[in-house]
Amino acid sequence: MFEAITSSLEGVFSKLRGKGRLTEANIKDGLHEVRLALLEADVNYKVVKDFIQHVTERAVGEEVIKSVAPGQQIIKIVHDELVRLMGESDTTIPFRENEQTLIMLVGLQGSGKTTTAGKLAKTIASKGKKPLLVAADVQRPAAIEQLKVLGQQLDMPVYFEHNSQPVKICKNSLQHAKERMNDVIIFDTAGRLHIDDELMSELQEIKEKLKPHQIYFVCDSMTGQDAVNSAKEFDTQLGFDGVILTKLDGDTRGGAALSIRAVTGKPIKFVGIGEKLDRLEEFHPDRMASRILGMGDVVSLVERAQQAIDMEEAQKLSRKIQDDTLSLDDFLMQLQQIRKMGPLKEVLGMIPGMGNKVDGLNIDEKQLQKVEAIIKSMTRSERSNPDIVNGSRRQRVATGSGTTIQDVNQLLKQFKSMKKLMKHFKGNEKNLKKMGLLSNKLPFGKGMIR
Structure with missing residues (x-):
């Protein structure tokens, strides 16, 4: 993942390491190339501008110029700023004690919500919980069947109703879960090819009537700035608590992962890195920054x-x-x-x-x-x-x-x-x-x- 930006940054740092002594001029030249690398990676323009400003303020100084290994110092500064950009690690799901925890998944059609619902259910089950999957997407053909198949693969219950309304389905699922001792309910809601009033009205009604404890925005990381723009619009009109990025293993640029926290202020909770149902990972900015800079990720390994x-x-x-x-x-x-x-x-x-x-x-x-x-x-x-x-x-x-x-x-x-x-x-x-x-x-x- 992020091959393009990793390659570009490695080239920049290689040039900086070759300098006998770092000066304000060659630091700025190097950061100009970093800026271009980030923009080519489809990172939000304002995010890039803020990032370069922070790195420049830290890098241009006597402490760096007189360092024994100034090139390594620049890498450290960029690493720290990447972590700051992606925010602090927040992978917790605040489960409710002695009551049902309601989790609502939202996003555009094709973002991977249904598959993510299954992956999230598997992750939650590994924590000793008993999740129930709810098929609240009555718009997309075969959405209910897809969730039922995932439930069978996971040996996990799925609640569905044919010829019904999303709010009614969600409400009825609460009693169903109570009878079967399910303590976490995951609502797989409908999406659209683009944001429209009908979609938002449906989601807002579910939010108002069900009052979910957590709302997660699911987006395809490979769509770059489109994902960031969609996230901003969803947060403005609906509001959500965290982001789940899908298809990160196929994202060679990294624009969404590097921009979405800065634009929305909401943490990236999980990332999907494959089609298999166990391929949902917690998102740790420090580990991701190390991967982007070609420094590996021993902890995740x-x-x-x-x-x-x-x-x-x-x-x-x-x-x-x-x-x-x-x-x-x-x-x-x-x-x-x-x-x-x-x-x-x-x-x-x-x-x-x-x-x-x-x-x-x-x-x-x-x-x-x-x-x-x-x-x-x-x-x-x-x-x-x-x-x-x-x-x-x-x-x-x-x-x-x-x-x-x-x-x-x-x-x-x-x-x-x-x-x-x-x-x-x-x-x-x-x-x-x-x-x-x-x-x-x-x-x-x-x-x-x-």
């Missing part, structure tokens, strides 16, 4: 790893590495857990120093699917002992997985090399300890490599 990787299985894997009994079943399990963390390109982008370099990597997710198909086409004995996979067996596995014998050979060769590498690590345990690589504080230390 660790959080994803904690959610995706089973620690008990990891300990079993550690013992198998120690005993040199690692099988292709174990390899497949680890591959599946890594894939749960999200697209590899996205995961690698969170590693500090990778930044825009990830764009140059040829990462083919289909290759991982191919590996999975090959392993699953093997018998249990072949997965436990790959050495028995001879020529005829390789032909059978290739045919069964829809791959070639060369693909099977490559996988077996890579697996053998990986086992040798792990054996080498185990054999050099003393040296690794001396280097401090087997401390209890490191995730790849004691308990992972013994």
Whole structure:
């Protein structure tokens, strides 16, 4: 995400690092390029003007000019100002105690409200709540059916009525939720291709009659300034408590994410970064600023790893590495857990120093699917002992997985090399300890490599 602005900013900072000494003149030249990069990223003009002014006031001074690493100081200032621009982190959902919490989702048609309703319900359920999804969009064809399908996928209840009015549906859902002990109700409301009086009247009536505790504006981040303008109009006419940005994984510019808080004054609560229902993340401005500047996002990476990787299985894997009994079943399990963390390109982008370099990597997710198909086409004995996979067996596995014998050979060769590498690590345990690589504080230390 934000590849265009990341690339532009990296170019600017590279030039500044090359200066023997920063002066007021070359700082301003650099910030002129930053300004152009932000405008090209579709950031609101007034927001850019305010941003550059703040950075200039902080950057042009004796403290920076005399710094040992003035280029790094500029990066730090830009990082801090990006965080300020996107506002303080506010990912909390203020649930009501001993009563139902009502959450209303609003936005234009095509912004991803219905899918976001499902993602939000899943997130809320993970916090120990029992959400109910309410199909209050009677305008868009198949909107009710879409929400029902999402409910089935999530094993979550959906309240709907055919040939009814949105306000009546929302009101009736309260009693339905009460009878079934649902403590959070999420209203998926109608949208339009553009803001009109009919849409706003409907939403205002729901707000007036239901008095939702939270209203979230859902918008497509890829629409840039259109999303910001829509947010401003919705906030003026209806008012909302927070923003959920969708399709952020496909947003190469970042204009909406960098502008919407400054324009509306409302926090970005969550971001959608994929189609799967578990791909809704809390929005943290400091982490996003680090990603934009190509500095990675270690905290989010660790959080994803904690959610995706089973620690008990990891300990079993550690013992198998120690005993040199690692099988292709174990390899497949680890591959599946890594894939749960999200697209590899996205995961690698969170590693500090990778930044825009990830764009140059040829990462083919289909290759991982191919590996999975090959392993699953093997018998249990072949997965436990790959050495028995001879020529005829390789032909059978290739045919069964829809791959070639060369693909099977490559996988077996890579697996053998990986086992040798792990054996080498185990054999050099003393040296690794001396280097401090087997401390209890490191995730790849004691308990992972013994």
